[in-house]
Amino acid sequence: MAANGESWLSCIKCGQKYSISRRKYVCDRCRGLLEVKHTFPENHTEKEFHGVWHYKPLIHPSLEKARIVSRGEGSTALYSHDSVSEFSGISSLRMKHEGENPTGSFKDRGMTVAVSEAIRLGATETVCASTGNTSASAASYSALAGIRSNVLIPTGNVSPSKLSQAIAYGARIIDIPGDFDLAMENVARIAENSQDYYILNSINPWRIEGQKTIFFEIMKELKECRFIALPAGNLGNTSAAGKAIREFREIGIIDNIPEIISVQAEGASPFYNLWAGAMEKLEPVKASTIASAIRIGNPVNWEKAIREIRYTGGKVVRVSDREILDAKRAIDRAGIGCEPASAASVAGLKKLVEEGQIDRNDSAAAVLTGNILKDTASIMEDSARIPMETFMRELTA
Numbered sequence: 001m002a003a004n005g006e007s008w009l010s011c012i013k014c015g016q017k018y019s020i021s022r023r024k025y026v027c028d029r030c031r032g033l034l035e036v037k038h039t040f041p042e043n044h045t046e047k048e049f050h051g052v053w054h055y056k057p058l059i060h061p062s063l064e065k066a067r068i069v070s071r072g073e074g075s076t077a078l079y080s081h082d083s084v085s086e087f088s089g090i091s092s093l094r095m096k097h098e099g100e101n102p103t104g105s106f107k108d109r110g111m112t113v114a115v116s117e118a119i120r121l122g123a124t125e126t127v128c129a130s131t132g133n134t135s136a137s138a139a140s141y142s143a144l145a146g147i148r149s150n151v152l153i154p155t156g157n158v159s160p161s162k163l164s165q166a167i168a169y170g171a172r173i174i175d176i177p178g179d180f181d182l183a184m185e186n187v188a189r190i191a192e193n194s195q196d197y198y199i200l201n202s203i204n205p206w207r208i209e210g211q212k213t214i215f216f217e218i219m220k221e222l223k224e225c226r227f228i229a230l231p232a233g234n235l236g237n238t239s240a241a242g243k244a245i246r247e248f249r250e251i252g253i254i255d256n257i258p259e260i261i262s263v264q265a266e267g268a269s270p271f272y273n274l275w276a277g278a279m280e281k282l283e284p285v286k287a288s289t290i291a292s293a294i295r296i297g298n299p300v301n302w303e304k305a306i307r308e309i310r311y312t313g314g315k316v317v318r319v320s321d322r323e324i325l326d327a328k329r330a331i332d333r334a335g336i337g338c339e340p341a342s343a344a345s346v347a348g349l350k351k352l353v354e355e356g357q358i359d360r361n362d363s364a365a366a367v368l369t370g371n372i373l374k375d376t377a378s379i380m381e382d383s384a385r386i387p388m389e390t391f392m393r394e395l396t397a
């Protein structure tokens with residue numbers, strides 16, 4: 001029997017246990033993904049912290065507080081707005097705005113935990129592949145901790161605002177002539193060959209521990225939430241949602257189990273194919289969508305994520321780029337705003353309402369994963385401007 005407040009790594013396939021000092025995140029016996037497990041202490045919160053570390057006993061109970069590398073991430077706002085409710089067809093729709101985190105996306109919640117763990121293990125270099133937000137976050141937290149970050153960027157596939165964050169925070173940028181999936185394969189290659197680079201992609205199970213707090217906060221605030229929708233790319237966040245729900249249930253904080261609605265873009269929907277086709281294995285695809293943060297064809301966390309969809313009785317939905325941009329416009333015009341990938345959550349809920357799978361009186365929360373300034377190309381294409389003379393003519397007409 002492990003003592004209270006202990007943590008270990010466990011293979012999701014064969015259950016093999018490993019010490020948390022291990023830096024490889026696949027099982028030696030069966031190549032299954034590893035997850036963090038804890039014996040939870042009596043107290044589930046840490047009163048002197050807010051945000052992510054408020055839940056320290058549920059995410060890294062034994063970590064010395066002095067080791068924490070934090071920018072005060074978490075405790076983001078939960079919005080409601082009549083016009084977005086009307087757009088989605090759900091009268092009490094709530095939006096959890098993760099774009100309000102320090103580097104502008106939910107990635108900060110996982111990064112504060114993973115980089116704290118990197119420091120605990122004495123790492124001096126971090127590495128990740130990224131569609132943009134992971135690298136922005138990894139670069140910031142690595143700099144804060146005084147270690148170097150290396151980011152593998154699929155050339156031409158990352159929005160300039162995200163890339164400029166990584167550059168500004170001092171990351172070493174490594175160009176990958178291809179897509180995110182190729183960059184991710186290269187990170188796996190680095191991991192096989194060297195222990196010197198601490199991996200900050202969501203295959204690192206500490207990322208998932210931090211990201212659980214998005215869903216802890218939603219469940220705390222919305223006692224009767226029936227659906228939680230989120231965009232799905234590499235599937236770390238879908239995995240985090242399920243783990244958070246299971247653990248809140250296990251320690252008796254909730255009775256009902258919210259259903260996870262995992263939303264993919266049509267042009268990057270291998271997880272939808274897996275779920276809808278009841279396939280045994282995920283078949284990678286070549287990814288193409290305007291929503292660059294979910295432009296991923298071979299998601300590393302699919303085995304965790306499908307388990308969580310099934311556990312919560314949830315669904316995987318796919319939406320077109322048009323539907324994503326329509327939802328983004330509704331969210332933007334409400335004065336809230338988000339990046340394109342984030343709007344997939346609202347687009348997915350709207351689709352399920354139209355299909356009669358969600359009732360307008362059901363309670364639902366949509367996670368807005370990233371800030372409006374993260375990916376502005378679609379906004380600029382859309383902008384109609386008027387010359388000053390036209391404006392004056394209107395004024396004097």
Ligand SMILES: *Cc1c(COP(=O)(O)O)cnc(C)c1O
Nearest residue numbers: 133233234235236237293369370
């Ligand atoms: C990373 C990211 C996603 C996808 O999350 P996964 O955990 O990879 O499924 C969605 N939206 C934004 C804005 C992101 O940065």
Ligand SMILES: [Zn+2]
Nearest residue numbers: 011014027030
């Ligand atoms: Zn195993």
